[in-house]
Amino acid sequence: MELDNEQIRRYSRHLILPEVGMAGQKKICSTSVLCIGAGGLGSPIAMYLAAAGIGRIGIVDFDTVDFSNLQRQILHATADVGRPKAESARETIQGINPTCDVVIHNTRLTSENALEIIQQYDIVVDGTDNFPTRYLTNDACVLLKKPNVYGSIFRFEGQASVFAPHLGGPCYRCLYPEPPPPGMVPSCAEGGVLGVLPGIIGCIQATEILKLALGKGSPLINRLMLFNALDMKFRELKLRRDPQCPICGDHPTIKELIDYEQFCGIPDAPAEPAANPDEVTVQDMKKALENASLNIKVVDVRDYDEYDIAHVKGTKLLPLGELPQRFTELDPNQQYYLHCKAGVRSMKALRFLREQGFKYLKSVKGGIDAWSDEIDHDVPKY
Ligand SMILES: [Zn+2]
Secondary structure (H helix, E strand, O other): OOOHHHHHHHHHHHHOOOOOHHHHHHHHOOOOOOEEOOOOOOOHHHHHHHOOOOOOOEEEOOOOOHHOOOOOOOOOHHOOOOOOOHHHHOOOOOHHOOOOOOEEEOOOOOOOOHHHHHHHOEEEOOOOOOOOHHHHHHHHHHHHHHOEEEEEEEEOEEEEOOOOOOHOOOOOEEEEEEOOOOOOOOHHHHHHHHOOOHHHHHHHHHHHHHHHHHHOOOOOEEEEEEEEEOOOOEEEEEEOOOOOOOOOOOOOOOOOOHHHHOOOOOOOOOOOOOOOOOEEEEEHHHHHOHHHHHHEOOOOEOOHHHHHHOOOOOOOOOOOOHHHHHHOOOOOEEEEEEEEEOOOHHHHHHHHHHOOOOOEEEOOHHHHHHHHHHHHOOOOOO
């Protein structure tokens, strides 16, 4: 391939770098990258890769743009809310560099399609936010011998590495052989994330991709980069390939893709979710709040900050984290409906209080999110 005059102008700041030059820019322009996820990490990754001249960028994402994404997912604009992320991503990328070939895979990455999609690219970048997809991406990359440029973020902390057993490093399973029990590690949706954090980690991933394309520098193979934004500190851990690793070890037991939802302990969604006897609906909660003769009190177990964002009038705030110290403020013989944001923490609160001898407890299914959807649209969702 040859660069035309417009490309020479576009990439001039690369061309004058001795480590890149004309030969290096041609390598970048003939490299293809699959970006798994067009969210917080995928945003800076795809935008910088397109700007740098990566020839073909694949985007896998089945999700649509939500208002709550805009705080960090800079691929998408306010006008894109409700649109498929993959389509919004393509428009943004082509606005930056129309010569970049953008292929969208508007689908969920699964054990059925992962090998077929990933094999079409030179480098894979992990911008996922869930464990099943992360293990799936890892295993598919190991099987296909593709470098897997990893990044993950939570609250104020992030990490990045390059997994490439075929280049002498470990894989994600060498580092994390077992997924955490479901529900143990909160997602960014539950725990929050500083908006700029995926920008920093995503830019590290994009840098590693360009280095791999160029074959220059020391990649993050065998190294895990840890970043803390509150302390503004980078740390580095040395990693080693685990000879016992079930997929990249000396005697691998995983030779094809498996069921990753099952591996991560996520049960198949039942067609008709069984009614949980410990749960009531937001309609029941409305009745309890409106009708004092029912003698039911509603306790909100979310945090203070969440209560400030939105709360339902007539509820008592008692954060889950303070229950062990403060449950004595409640009456064990009183009937309580417990609610949180979506119904997970209120169930934890219910189990805790039951252990303390409380008899009449229900958890409000769907929490204040469901209240906003079904009872009062004026209650903001966050
Ligand atoms: Zn491994």
